[in-house]
Amino acid sequence: MMFTYAPAPESRSIVNIKPSYGLFINGSFVDGGSAFKTINPANEEVLAEVAEATKEDVDRAVKAARAAFKTWSKLPGKERAKYLFRIARIIQERSRELAVLESLDNGKPIKESRDVDVPLVAAHFFYYAGWADKLNHAGFGANPRPLGVAGQIIPWNFPLLMLAWKIAPALACGNTVVLKPAETTPLSALLFAEICQQADLPPGVVNIVTGAGATGAALVDHPDVDKVAFTGSTDVGRHIAKAVAGTKKKVTLELGGKAANIIFEDAPIDQAVEGIVNGIFFNQGHVCCAGSRLLVQESIYDTLLESLKRRMGTLRVGDPLDKNTDIGAINSQDQLKRIKALAKIGSEEGAEAWSPPCELPRNGFWFRPTIFTGVSQAHRIAREEIFGPVLSVLTFRTPAEAIEKANNTPYGLSAGIWTEKGSRILDMADKLRAGVVWANTFNKFDPASPFGGYKESGYGREGGRHGLEAYLAV
Template identity: 80%
Template sequence: MDFQYAPAPESRSVVDIRSSYGLFINGEFVDGRGESFKSVNPATEEALADIAAADAADVDDAVRAARRAFDTVWGPMPGRERAKYLFRIARIIQERARELAVLESLDNGKPIRESRDVDVPLVAAHFFYYAGWADKLPYAGFGPDPRPLGVAGQVIPWNFPLLMLAWKIAPALAAGNTVVLKPAETTPLTALLFAEICQQAQLPPGVVNIVTGAGDTGRLLVGHDGIDKVAFTGSTEVGRAIARAVAGTRKRLTLELGGKAANIVFDDAPFDQAVEGVVNGIFFNQGHVCCAGSRLLLQESVAEEFLEALKRRMAQLRVGDPLDKNTDVGAINSAEQLARIRQLSQVGEDEGAARWSAPCELPARGFWFAPTIFTGVTQAHRIAREEIFGPVLSVLTFRTPDEAVEKANNTPYGLSAGVWTEKGSRILHLADRLRAGVVWANTFNKFDPTSPFGGYKESGYGREGGRHGLEAYLEH
């Protein structure tokens, strides 16, 4: 008997989307001086709201507001008092979790199941965690008298809009810094709702400022003389440009950039568990994940059997309405990103790799791409070297652990990796040799606010999360 899931849509009525949004500067929403732009629902191509674009004067206003707040209120404030505000923000996020989850799925295209069960709970957890650090900074291991840097300019991407905001803002505030944050132009709405949460928590004006806009706004923020610390998550190409812009200045810099993670499956791996891990590793959030397991390395002796099991599982993935609680794979975030995924997938076919896509009916409107795997891939293929940032998996094979490590490390990136085997000694041996900031063992894409995250090589430098996440925001 073929069981079908009936639609189970989450209601949009829990979210009140304004027709237009200004910038959040010095505790108030103000009109932007630049040309406004539209935020679009990628699942329907419906315009959600008009968003203000910040120009140089707007960015200057935001940085000045952050500096005043740092000098007069937030910097001198005792850690235990800062902690109260962070705890308050965390509790409000929990209270408004459903509203935040629905808005995230509308603006980003990710399934509500992920927004509701992963993103928003982790956002609250980060604020709770760093609230606990705010009055314990002398015991964090960065000297007896660590001091905040000042004003942090933060630029975040569109794949995890609210979670990336939490990763950036929570440690910065806990350490005593003030913030000017620029969300991605395609996903600004949850950052603007967070601004309302700051008002609701009665956060002192100027401690958090949010300026919306495209790349030009980000460049203005990164290049502003009043910024003491720059934190960026996004593409390696933009990260290089930021590193060049900051070079020779007094500004501190952390970068979390692209990845091309290897998910390594040995012949003794727990098969069903590994299949689920591979699916989660590459198709979670439509593959819009810096640390996605986009290269599957299979031991030759089990490659054929594993691929059959993987295809059976992929055929069960439900692609469609992000607000449907049964949806596994949502919409691609933008037309531009969909074009890149299609282009690189075509390159994979042109270079001789065999393409297989999960059988699914894609909606007529919106930006969609079926979960896809390529077999017969070599290390010379572009799809094995370049970050696709979509639901596309390249499959390679290996015979020995040494070959697996060599292939896994044969990339300019070094953000994450996964190892699937029943042998604990093999896990430890490989983890020591893999050049990746995070190595997951018999799981993938697991995050916790207490655990640091970051990369090597072209995946950036610096760590976010855990005690280590405070270091980039402290003078010591």
């Protein structure tokens, strides 16, 4: 039986979006260079104009962070923790506002930003607040010291969550921050700047400079930045690695992925299907650790595929602010073009595309959830990160074949295993070259658990005790 759902839109009146935003430097909003527009990808409505930081603006922000570091780094850990706890509580108090703004600017469904993103943001600040006065016991020596000024660049797929992953451990360790959000999703970072003001965070401890690639390059190249943290594409990560080579800057890179989601014949089919859907269609597939390669044991291929198609037929694509929506808008026109181009290549190379029937809105950037069958490891859709709601389905016969196919990728960020045998889970996890391996689940995150990859998925870890090391001189 198919249910129909009446529209259940979340009100956007809780968010007061200003016509224009400046840069957040030294505790205040200041004018920047030229302005660019940020739009709602669901309907192409202009939300606000945002200042584009120049090289000189970045220099001002770094100088403010350097000046603030002198006092912030000398505060006792328990005093820094008070600020982090305060920020976490304000995030919880303003959670609905943050969730609506994130969905407007990013295009993700409100039930994801409300129930996943924002709660995890607060959880990360609470978690690292707890570490601020315990750094001597983190396992990095008796007297770990902060690095100094951290230049941080975050992507558009989880704007507020990536901000928390970067800023919370940096501040807990006594560093100060200059952060650049993605040019298509700057608004939640600018609201976070207001939260820093509300929390009475000392001026200069957190600075936010908006802009595109040139702004990020100016931050990476600045001689007074001690640490660079980047989450984004592998191509940009390579440029950053080259830029900091030969300098004393520490760097962590969390880059692309092409995760294998491996389904064995003894897996619970319905549970596995939910994991597959969550693994690739969560956040429109805009997830670096998305389970974009499905490896199915041959004996259950037909049964699982039938169940997966039936489940995909229930997915609701549409208004991100509708509480019933499962799949929202693609973040930008450029990303939609890339998804369409790679999907076309998949068909041209002989794979068979299938999508459930669904009506897409006329305005905005949309792509139906799609699966490709008849995929080989030579297909580009099985090798390249599409970063959209597109799943490539492959088969295997033995665990050894599954491991070989799963590891046959330049990436190494995540993987999933579905089986009732605990011994098989442990054996597979040991052999999979992936930073995170989920067992009978997918896309589960916890502030206490480290996250990161191998090979072209980057290096360094974020989250957990391991995430402190990236911001300490040890």
